Amino acid sequence: MTTTPIETIRPLRADARRNRARIIDAARELFAGEQANVQMDDIARHARVGVGTVYRHFPDKEALMGELVRQRFDLFNENLRHALADERSGAFAALATALRANVASVAEDAATRYAFMSGGERVFAHAAPEMEQFMLLADELVGRARDTGELRDDFKAGDIPMLMCGICATIGASKPDWDWQRHLDLILHGMHRGGVGRKL
Amino acid sequence: MTTTPIETIRPLRADARRNRARIIDAARELFAGEQANVQMDDIARHARVGVGTVYRHFPDKEALMGELVRQRFDLFNENLRHALADERSGAFAALATALRANVASVAEDAATRYAFMSGGERVFAHAAPEMEQFMLLADELVGRARDTGELRDDFKAGDIPMLMCGICATIGASKPDWDWQRHLDLILHGMHRGGVGRKL
DNA sequence: GACTATAGTGAACTATCATTCCGCTTGTCA
């Protein structure tokens, strides 16, 4: 049992702060470009920084990806909060809109797709609080949509990451005739309790 | 345009035939054990054969995986034919049963999951005729289910690989609280045209 | 302006794997 001393968290030196931001931006940009096989050297070069600098800011590649995932979950949560605040749409529609927004955003983030797919505990660990928040918000939204009778009784918020994992795979495969929007539509249709021939 | 000369296809030597089978078996067994990160050395060792021997039979790893995928598609096709021959069940139920069987079988084949997910043209190429056959059979089955009005009008056989890709990801993530059977159920529900609260 | 903790650099190191190569072994067939 070690008591962490209350360290005076010295603020980063100006150049360090600048570089950290550039590294994250570079990583985001590269991971937005489809593939998940982005290399640390690539990121460093794209950020106009030596690899060593990347490693000064992030202990390893997963930590860097974890930061991207964390930021992405912040965005997810914003989308969910927006849906919860939406008074106009029905509960199911609000949920659907939020999920669409989340999937669209993950479509340009191979790092987060990787995290969803590889079960990547290692990467997700860096975003634990945000994920927890995500589950809380999703739970509330799911509860509401179930209460209105639109959502399948047995659907639970915990299903969402699983389904997103599947859609991430579709996105990542990037086959010309595969359309993840369609994949998502099918899933939303499957989540809905009924309504023959209903258009989503 | 090269005309392939009608080579006298000398049958494999007895030991070679035996080894080839052992290699495929070994690969299948290892790829059944969850991960896709099976190594050529592993396969060779498990088959009690040198790596060189593996390479004598398969030009590269993708060719070996391709053979596994080919065999898996043969199995898929058998399932589809069985569904087409099924007189008792409704068309949709037959389709659902076939898909369930296919997903269950892919659950123990990381090689095929890999092929579905990585868009792995390279791997799929080895199973082209089987895949073609698959699409034909699936098309017929989908057509029937659409004709009975059970299946969404706009569902097409080509959606099946995309959806399987998604489920493969769920399976591969192997998160304890993710259940691919449930994932599949949701999708089947989404494929169905209607029926409030219907149990699949 | 000098001092120094903090930060940056990138060549070198390391680990992982697919793949090759060549000397040895063995089925097959006359």
Add this chain to the structure above:
DNA sequence: TGACAAGCGGAATGATAGTTCACTATAGTC
């Protein structure tokens, strides 16, 4: 049974990519 083409083995090779480290540069401070 002897010749030899076909097959086998597995150490060595090569490519890729994450990570380290010894050294240099500089922001912040007195």
